[in-house]
Amino acid sequence: MLGSTIDKNTAMKLLLKNGRVVDPVNDRDGTYDVLIEDGIVTRIDRDAAVDAGVTIFEMPEGAVICPGLIDMHVHLREPGQEHKETVATGVASAVAGGFTAVACMPNTSPINDNASVTELILDRSAQANLARVYPIGAVSVGQKGEQLAELAELRDAGCVAFSDDGRPVATALLMRRALEYAGMLGLLVVDHCEDPTLKGDGVAHEGYYASLLGLRGIPGEAEELMVERDVTLAGMTKAAVHIAHMSTRGSLRAVRDGKARGVRVTCEVTPHHVTLTDEALVDYDTNVKMNPPLRDAADRDALIEGLRDGTIDAIATDHAPHHADEKAVEFDHAPFGIVGLETCVPLMLDRLVHGGVISMRRFVELLSVNPARLLKITGGSLAAGQSADITVLLPDLEVVVDRAKLQSKSKNMPFDGWRLRGGVGATFVGGRLVYCNTGVPALAAWTRNH
């Protein structure tokens, strides 16, 4: 299905017919037809008249048409670790998960701290031609935390934000300078928050389960200290900071307090921190080893509350592919991280929307509107004139997660066999059908359209 269906002779006019359009930016939630011409949304109407030459995609019962989902935190591993993932397999995974765009972190090998690496990533992305790829450049040269990378050059090459992800921006002084300088460029600094000395060589959340299992702990406070620092520095510099993969209630409190006093701080959470707790450690499954680690139930519940009350701005997967051999080792030695692009939508529809935590509108804000706004990239809206980056969600689809069917090159995740309610129907990028869930009978005809 993937790639092969992207026909150069794609019909120039498409009509997505009779779907529930959820488009928070334009305050639209109802049944509409969406007309796409030459890759651009041109009309959103009820019962649009159908001209000749328009290819019709009849929406299945209950389908939601929303602005394409954007994952603002993924690791595509190219260049340097192509045995884990490549840009091509990463974007295949993205569109299969309903994402029309991803922002990829700079901790590749070499590090994306200069224009040539950015260009290579964009070049690979153009070849793959599936989801849009927005590189995030390194804050510091080599992510070493010593010297600012050439941020303007990175911006000009196509980077949309800066981060030393994988590690925090090392010192308060460097963070201050990064915020000031990135602020001049109008771009966001995204920080992976942890105090390295307090984290030490920890491998799991410091709590009852880590104690029971004899796993070295990473206290929640290691994250919170750094979040507090960043909120303070964002207030000082009047620049914008974004907290990556926030995982504790203390961090949430710091962000909430910062927002209340007008600091430009935003944050994201991952599907796994909202879904799982450190209790999942009991089998020593290395597929529940990630950084930040799975926290306790009180933290998980606080994050869910933060999603409900609006404190949390985005859901991002922190998609972190690792080869099976790298994970098939002692818990201590396994690398941190799980893949998440293809499980995000089912998990979040099931747990958050069907779980009664958030509305479909808020779901679209968290996964499309806000990431587009924070990164200042196209998307997040379905207004006429916008590029037709569209995700079709099937909120009532019964999904059984199957590791073997993942498009990602790596299969490291703990959700294999999970039954979830809600999935992806199709993904359109620039008006092209780049993914269609052929397991859904009502969509089988779509691939023949192309």
Place this chain on the structure above:
Amino acid sequence: MKGSGVRGQGSVGVREEGRAAAPTPLTALENRHLLGIAELSAEEIRLILDTADAMKEIGERPIKKVPTLRGKTVVNLFFEASTRTRTSFEIAEKRLSADTLNIAASASSVVKGETLADTVRNLEAMAPDVIVMRHTSSGACHLLARICRARVVNAGDGTHEHPTQALLDAFTIRQHKGRIEGLKVAIVGDLLHSRVLRSNLLLLNKLGAHVVACAPPTLQPVGLARMGAKPTSSIDEAVHEADVVMMLRIQLERMHGHFFPSLREYYRLFALTPARVRRAKPDVIIMHPGPMNRGVEIDSDVADGPYSVILAQVANGVAVRMAVLYLLAGGSEGAG
């Protein structure tokens, strides 16, 4: 008590009069591995201890050998040096007539590219029946059990569990006190890094003892109370009226200067001295899993004194490990 739970095992020489005791319904362990005390029920723990009673008797004979595991291969795979535990297992295996093989593997082999899975695949070519493993990483035995066909006995994994140590400690307590239920047990020392603590907490709670665990706050794991111990930083409070005092080793290589200022100060606040022993019950027993740091966590006068059962622990280790191996690998085929 002796042999009460063990049936159909004439070949290990259980004396028949033991059979007059109330029959225990349990004769086998539920799991095919011994990964930790966490997976054992109270009944299974009692079965192992009862079986160890019978095994101990073998060790008191002139010819200390039975054919129970004849033809079986047991591999002792040690990624961490431990003369004491390895020797104890090896004697247990030899007394049961198993073919034994000792492999001292390097924990740094991962760095060299060979994973635990690689090591185990090579071992499996020799078709071992049991692999006894000591490893520096918590959970390594769980990983081993997932990838190998042999039965796995955890001989200590990282800071997680050391189940045969807790079993031999329980055996020793029962030997001296006749029971475990209702006893006050004080555990003192480096709680944070101790797999002996974790296994003992699980076991002592399952058998109804009251545990007080004592260490400076820097060496207390988070959630200690939920793990089943009353936490304290006062050794005087811990040993007060204790039936059993269990001292844990200060692992000097782990201290890095963060956990307490100096050994001298540690000794002053936390060592078991004769004066502190006097706060315990008059018939207190003093235990230590070894190897001891004399003059750090325990005074020589206490270690070698009248309340010490430290050498009994060592002797009992063999009987308990025989029991575990017998129950896992002997079974009806082994006894037949």
